[in-house]
Amino acid sequence: xxxxxxxxxxxxxxxxxxxxxxxxxxxxxxxxxxxxxxxxxxxxxxxxxxxxxxxxxxxxxxxxxxxxxxxxxxxxxxxxxxxxxxxxxxxxxxxxxxxxxxxxxxxxxxxxxxxxxxxxxxxxxxxxxxxxxxxxxxxxxxxxxxxxxxxxxxxxxxxxxxxxxxxxxxxxxxxxxxxxxxxxxxxxxxxxxxxxxxxxxxxxxxxxxxxxxxxxxxxxxxxxxxxxxxxxxxxxxxxxxxxxxxxxxxxxxxxxxxxxxxxxxxxxxxxxxxxxxxxxxxxxxxxxxxxxxxxxxxxxxxxxxxxxxxxxxxxxxxxxxxxxxxxxxxxxxxxxxxxxxxxxxxxxxxxxxxxxxxxxxxxxxxxxxxxxxxxxxxxxxxxxxxxxxxxxxxxxxxxxxxxxxxxxxxxxxxxxxxxxxxxxxxxxxxxxxxxxxxxxxxxxxxxxxxxxxxxxxxxxxxxxxxxxxxxxxxxxxxxxxxxxxxxxxxxxxxx
Amino acid sequence: xxxxxxxxxxxxxxxxxxxxxxxxxxxxxxxxxxxxxxxxxxxxxxxxxxxxxxxxxxxxxxxxxxxxxxxxxxxxxxxxxxxxxxxxxxxxxxxxxxxxxxxxxxxxxxxxxxxxxxxxxx
Numbered sequence: 001x002x003x004x005x006x007x008x009x010x011x012x013x014x015x016x017x018x019x020x021x022x023x024x025x026x027x028x029x030x031x032x033x034x035x036x037x038x039x040x041x042x043x044x045x046x047x048x049x050x051x052x053x054x055x056x057x058x059x060x061x062x063x064x065x066x067x068x069x070x071x072x073x074x075x076x077x078x079x080x081x082x083x084x085x086x087x088x089x090x091x092x093x094x095x096x097x098x099x100x101x102x103x104x105x106x107x108x109x110x111x112x113x114x115x116x117x118x119x120x121x122x123x124x125x126x127x128x129x130x131x132x133x134x135x136x137x138x139x140x141x142x143x144x145x146x147x148x149x150x151x152x153x154x155x156x157x158x159x160x161x162x163x164x165x166x167x168x169x170x171x172x173x174x175x176x177x178x179x180x181x182x183x184x185x186x187x188x189x190x191x192x193x194x195x196x197x198x199x200x201x202x203x204x205x206x207x208x209x210x211x212x213x214x215x216x217x218x219x220x221x222x223x224x225x226x227x228x229x230x231x232x233x234x235x236x237x238x239x240x241x242x243x244x245x246x247x248x249x250x251x252x253x254x255x256x257x258x259x260x261x262x263x264x265x266x267x268x269x270x271x272x273x274x275x276x277x278x279x280x281x282x283x284x285x286x287x288x289x290x291x292x293x294x295x296x297x298x299x300x301x302x303x304x305x306x307x308x309x310x311x312x313x314x315x316x317x318x319x320x321x322x323x324x325x326x327x328x329x330x331x332x333x334x335x336x337x338x339x340x341x342x343x344x345x346x347x348x349x350x351x352x353x354x355x356x357x358x359x360x361x362x363x364x365x366x367x368x369x370x371x372x373x374x375x376x377x378x379x380x381x382x383x384x385x386x387x388x389x390x391x392x393x394x395x396x397x398x399x400x401x402x403x404x405x406x407x408x409x410x411x412x413x414x415x416x417x418x419x420x421x422x423x424x425x426x427x428x429x430x431x432x433x434x435x436x437x438x439x440x441x442x443x444x445x446x447x448x449x450x451x452x453x454x455x456x457x458x459x460x461x462x463x464x465x466x467x468x469x470x471x472x473x474x475x476x477x478x479x480x481x482x483x484x485x486x487x488x489x490x491x492x493x494x495x
Numbered sequence: 496x497x498x499x500x501x502x503x504x505x506x507x508x509x510x511x512x513x514x515x516x517x518x519x520x521x522x523x524x525x526x527x528x529x530x531x532x533x534x535x536x537x538x539x540x541x542x543x544x545x546x547x548x549x550x551x552x553x554x555x556x557x558x559x560x561x562x563x564x565x566x567x568x569x570x571x572x573x574x575x576x577x578x579x580x581x582x583x584x585x586x587x588x589x590x591x592x593x594x595x596x597x598x599x600x601x602x603x604x605x606x607x608x609x610x611x612x613x614x615x616x617x
Contacts (some may be wrong), residue, residue: 131578131581135585137579138585138588138589142585142588142589142592145589145592145593145596146592149596149599152599154600154603154604154612155602157596157599157600157603158600158612160610161528161593161596161597161598161600164589164592164593164596165522165531165535165593168535168538168539168589168593169522169535169538171585171589172515172538172542173540175542175546175582176515176542176545179542179545179575179578181544182549182574182575183549188574205597315597347531
């Protein structure tokens with residue numbers, strides 16, 4: 001099983017290019033391929049987690065082509081990568097199920113790009129080679145550019161163009177950083193670079209660090225390089241937006257910190273700078289979300305804010321903070337994905353334009369969806385005893401233990417702002433004073449089924465303590481996996 | 496005369512970063528989409544030259560061991576060239592994609608001036 005771990009990347013890649021051929025045989029078949037692929041990946045990823053548990057958390061190293069690591073490309077699958085793999089494939093499966101009847105006249109190329117996007121992200125979190133990481137970043141970006149422009153109206157073309165311009169600059173910065181690292185260490189393997197990084201002159205190291213920081217911060221939606229995010233989120237088809245917000249950003253955050261922690265062994269001053277970036281991102285994201293009229297734009301700004309929170313948590317470098325940040329990643333991926341899908345379902349059933357005011361009183365007609373939306377919102381804000389509360393609790397106590405009291409105060413302020421616009425949204429959908437007139441029942445069961453299943457699973461998950469204890473154990477192992485450079489090097493290269 | 500020698504020794508680096516700077520200027524200042532795309536391509540070429548020049552050593556040859564004259568001490572580093580090949584292909588894909596988006600945008604707005612294409616607020 002573990003020897004074939006490359007299948008988790010190779011199978012989606014193969015399936016993506018198989019889709020046009022399948023479409024030539026039967027036009028209805030391509031839409032089932034993403035579901036099959038993601039179901040396979042989910043089972044595979046859960047198996048990898050079981051394997052990790054069985055072998056005492058020894059990371060899975062896959063040597064591609066049989067070449068030993070410093071010379072060949074290797075995959076590195078530790079606890080954090082496994083958590084992200086499970087997240088990618090399960091949320092991907094949910095979104096693929098939802099897509100079947102939502103995207104109007106979706107053609108085979110839509111499904112092809114969708115699978116390619118998920119495959120690129122899967123590669124990002126597993127690879128152990130810097131240049132390979134760049135290639136996966138580009139695969140993800142190119143699929144994302146074309147999916148953004150999928151509707152081909154003015155709005156989506158413009159958003160796609162903006163995304164392409166900023167994304168190309170990001171990839172250039174990343175490539176320059178990688179080139180400088182290769183020049184000074186003569187290797188591309190992350191573990192090998194980490195072993196040799198201390199012999200690199202400080203000036204060169206800081207240059208490479210700043211290049212990679214800028215490039216990856218653009219992809220991870222950090223301030224001030226996130227001007228493209230709201231436009232792209234507003235213009236792209238909703239299932240794609242759900243993938244961006246739940247999956248792509250999480251994978252880029254993983255890459256961001258893998259580079260900072262493992263490759264550069266970044267010290268406290270760099271981490272404080274990153275915390276500063278995260279705080280500005282959090283505050284600006286949440287405050288901008290306050291005055292949005294469009295649902296998708298509001299959720300987009302809220303996603304930016306959440307990215308800020310996760311980045312602050314992981315950059316705090318305390319064990320509790322990093323674990324809390326990873327918890328918040330999982331939490332946000334699930335609930336923001338549900339939120340995007342459920343609100344889009346509401347908007348389509350009243351054939352609205354996406355304005356928040358259009359949804360006034362929708363709960364009378366769609367009680368289940370309204371309940372799911374309200375529940376996800378409450379879990380995201382962090383009302384006890386739901387998951388969001390425990391994640392924020394861990395983050396805040398982690399930050400207190402490292403002496404970032406001001407940051408804690410700012411996070412609490414941002415949470416209040418977040419609560420204001422989210423609760424206002426709940427008040428709008430549960431407004432009983434207005435009658436909904438233009439509602440037409442477009443109830444397609446498979447649209448709402450995955451959302452319901454997911455919500456039920458998460459409710460069950462957050463209420464059963466045994467699960468939580470087991471899960472917390474895994475979270476701390478994942479945090480250790482991200483911050484412990486020595487074990488990364490010895491796992492890949494041997495001691 | 497020391498700095499002239501330095502510039503001469505690192506002439507590939509100077510040229511590569513010159514190209515990157517010219518490209519960045521075009522991306523930031525120009526308002527025509529095609530010119531911005533040309534700027535991005537200039538940056539790409541600059542980075543590719545930078546990558547190739549990292550592995551280049553004056554007076555040494557390609558690592559093809561079929562001819563008996565070449566020994567391991569006498570060859571340049573081939574890995575940056577493999578990287579550049581990949582980077583060129585990626586650049587090609589991005590350029591093709593953005594050109595097709597630009598064509599669609601022109602069909603929609605009848606202009607290539609980004610200061611006039613403003614449906615969304617920043």
